[in-house]
Amino acid sequence: MRLQHHLARAASVAALLCAFVLPAQAALPIQKWQQASGAQVWLIEAPGLPIVDVQLDFDAGDRRSPPGKQGLAPIAASMTGSGVEARDGLPALDENQLGEAWADLGAGFGGSAGADRMSFTLRSLTSPDLLPRAVQLAARVLGEPSFPDTVWQRDRQRMIASIREANTRPGTIAGRAYSQAVYGTHPYGYENTEETLGRLSVQDMRDYHRQYVRACRAKASVVGAVTRAQADQIVASLLARLPAGTCEPLPAVPDVAPLAAPVERSIPFASAQAHVLIGQPGYKRLDPDYFPLLVGNYILGGGGFVSRLVEEVRHKRGLSYSVYSYFSPGLHNGAFTLGLQTRPDQAAQAVQVSRDVVRRFVAEGPTDTELKAAKDFMIGGFALRLDSNRKLLDNLAGIALYDLPLDYLDTWTEQVKKVTAADVKAAFARKVQPDRMVTVVVGGDVATARQ
Numbered sequence: 001m002r003l004q005h006h007l008a009r010a011a012s013v014a015a016l017l018c019a020f021v022l023p024a025q026a027a028l029p030i031q032k033w034q035q036a037s038g039a040q041v042w043l044i045e046a047p048g049l050p051i052v053d054v055q056l057d058f059d060a061g062d063r064r065s066p067p068g069k070q071g072l073a074p075i076a077a078s079m080t081g082s083g084v085e086a087r088d089g090l091p092a093l094d095e096n097q098l099g100e101a102w103a104d105l106g107a108g109f110g111g112s113a114g115a116d117r118m119s120f121t122l123r124s125l126t127s128p129d130l131l132p133r134a135v136q137l138a139a140r141v142l143g144e145p146s147f148p149d150t151v152w153q154r155d156r157q158r159m160i161a162s163i164r165e166a167n168t169r170p171g172t173i174a175g176r177a178y179s180q181a182v183y184g185t186h187p188y189g190y191e192n193t194e195e196t197l198g199r200l201s202v203q204d205m206r207d208y209h210r211q212y213v214r215a216c217r218a219k220a221s222v223v224g225a226v227t228r229a230q231a232d233q234i235v236a237s238l239l240a241r242l243p244a245g246t247c248e249p250l251p252a253v254p255d256v257a258p259l260a261a262p263v264e265r266s267i268p269f270a271s272a273q274a275h276v277l278i279g280q281p282g283y284k285r286l287d288p289d290y291f292p293l294l295v296g297n298y299i300l301g302g303g304g305f306v307s308r309l310v311e312e313v314r315h316k317r318g319l320s321y322s323v324y325s326y327f328s329p330g331l332h333n334g335a336f337t338l339g340l341q342t343r344p345d346q347a348a349q350a351v352q353v354s355r356d357v358v359r360r361f362v363a364e365g366p367t368d369t370e371l372k373a374a375k376d377f378m379i380g381g382f383a384l385r386l387d388s389n390r391k392l393l394d395n396l397a398g399i400a401l402y403d404l405p406l407d408y409l410d411t412w413t414e415q416v417k418k419v420t421a422a423d424v425k426a427a428f429a430r431k432v433q434p435d436r437m438v439t440v441v442v443g444g445d446v447a448t449a450r451q
Contacts, residue, residue: 006028028386030230030396030406038216038247039239041402043231044223044392047314053393054234056142057401060212063253063331069199070190074206076147077111077118079155083146087241090140094177096139097253107134109141112267115188115399116331118213121393122238126225132286135237143241145209149203160194174275174442181438182279182335184254202236214237216247221396223389255328256333257283259433265440274347274444275339278354280437282336285329285402292427295419298374299366300358301325301338312357313340319350325358329437331402336432347444359434365425379413 005343031043065072085093093101102108107124120142124134171400176191183189205318218239222231259280301309301324313323320340328334339357342350386392386409398407 028392028409030399030409031161032406033232035215035236035239037218037231037236037239037244039218039220039235040400041220041222041231041235042396043221043226043228044396045225045227046223046389046392047225049389050223050225052122052124052126052131052226052231052234054224055391055393055397056120056123056235056238057117057219057221057397058119058213058217059116059250060208060217061113062190063115063191064212064250065187065208067123068196069204070187070196071192072200072204074113075116075200076208077113077120079147079152079205080111080141080145080204081118082207083148084140085144087140087144088248089271092146093140098137101137105134105137106135109134109138111142115190117140119397124228131234132237133386135234139238139241142213142238147205147209148218149202152200152202152205156197156200158190159197163192163194163197170269170271170273170275170442173269174277174440176275177265177442178279178337178438178440179335180258181265182259182281183442184257186332187253188256188330188332190332207285212250213242214247215242215244216342218242219397219400220395221400222395223393224353239344253332259436262436263438267437267440267442269443270441271344273341274344274350275341275440275442276347276351276354276444277337277339277356277440278351278437279337280333280433282327283333283431284331285327285334286341287329287425287431289431290329291415292419292423293431294300295371295374295378295416296361296366296428297325297327298378299370299424300361303374303377303446308361308370309338309340309354309357313350313353314379317319317349317353319353322427323350323354333440335339342444347441350437351441355434355437355439358432362425362428362432362434365428368421370421371424375416378416382413382416439447 004381005446028044032041034040060073062071062073079099082095084093105124107122107130109122110119111118111120113119120138124131138240179189179191181245203300206311218235220235222234258337272329283293299308301307304310307324309323309325314321320342323338325336325338327336338354340350340354386395395409399406405411
């Protein structure tokens with residue numbers, strides 16, 4: 001009955017989370033401080049629901065995976081949930097026991113990693129009979145993972161099977177070739193293969209976790225019905241089982257090298273659609289051109305059916321149902337990418353039209369009408385970026401990762417409003433080189449003519 005009671009309570013919380021919407025004009029004061037351990041904490045108090053969400057980020061993303069062991073960071077992060085060691089009089093728990101424990105608490109905790117960071121997230125009710133237990137369990141998972149080899153051998157076989165299946169799809173082949181051409185040897189281009197998975201061991205995971213997942217390296221983001229004092233205690237407790245002491249600065253990771261010349265990859269593949277990716281290294285998240293590029297890309301290819309690319313490629317010529325562009329800025333120069341699918345016999349034309357659209361946009365910038373429509377849409381939809389605890393946490397963790405100003409969310413719309421057509425044109429001229437791009441076409445006639 002006790003388990004059923006907590007599960008019922010968790011179901012009620014899930015329903016409340018779906019219904020939670022912040023007032024569109026709510027101020028979002030962000031508090032920040034540093035703990036004695038060196039961990040930094042960011043907090044948004046959101047007392048509307050008896051819930052707290054916590055994200056712990058470490059500079060331990062895949063950009064720090066050793067060469068030849070790509071994917072170590074995300075695999076190590078996910079494997080932390082496969083079991084915990086027996087320590088301090090507490091019993092060992094396997095993955096099934098952990099699952100049952102989280103279900104009993106109506107809470108959840110998990111690890112993941114991207115290119116720039118390794119993240120661990122906790123969601124729990126703030127009830128005093130549940131939250132301390134959820135925090136204690138999460139601290140064990142974070143600080144004392146057992147990394148069982150039997151689980152890794154099983155999961156590795158599943159991942160290899162998934163890779164083999166993905167390699168039968170043209171989109172996978174296009175993405176891999178594109179990433180390798182844009183990023184070269186930079187870790188942003190890392191990708192798991194059967195060979196790299198075969199080189200990873202649970203000892204690699206233990207060593208990586210011990211080296212990078214330390215309290216002094218943590219950036220903690222907290223959103224929920226907790227005070228500053230409560231948030232401070234939650235974070236301290238979550239980090240309590242990690243190695244203590246000061247941390248030496250981590251070595252710098254080289255930046256993404258710019259393209260010296262255009263690159264074209266034509267890959268034969270028997271498919272109904274040709275997959276096309278065009279792009280180049282872009283810019284870092286802290287680049288001062290961030291907002292002009294954000295607004296400008298909405299006009300170029302990020303605005304769905306109202307973008308220039310859609311108008312020229314789809315509406316006027318019927319070359320593709322969908323065509324898009326986006327920037328992916330990070331701690332390094334994430335790519336600018338243009339993508340589409342088209343009939344194989346139309347691939348060359350679709351590539352040429354897309355290139356022409358980008359070239360004209362870089363040379364001319366947006367019209368005043370395009371700029372106004374983009375800014376109105378982005379400003380009008382900003383509240384939807386903050387309408388749940390989960391979205392608030394995502395935004396707060398981004399502020400923490402990039403050390404953005406604490407008033408970033410409150411000033412976001414003003415930053416968008418300030419963007420001018422001249423700003424967009426100048427920013428694109430600085431960041432996008434239409435005649436120095438990677439073009440990958442899988443499954444089409446890629447005799448791509450160049451102007």
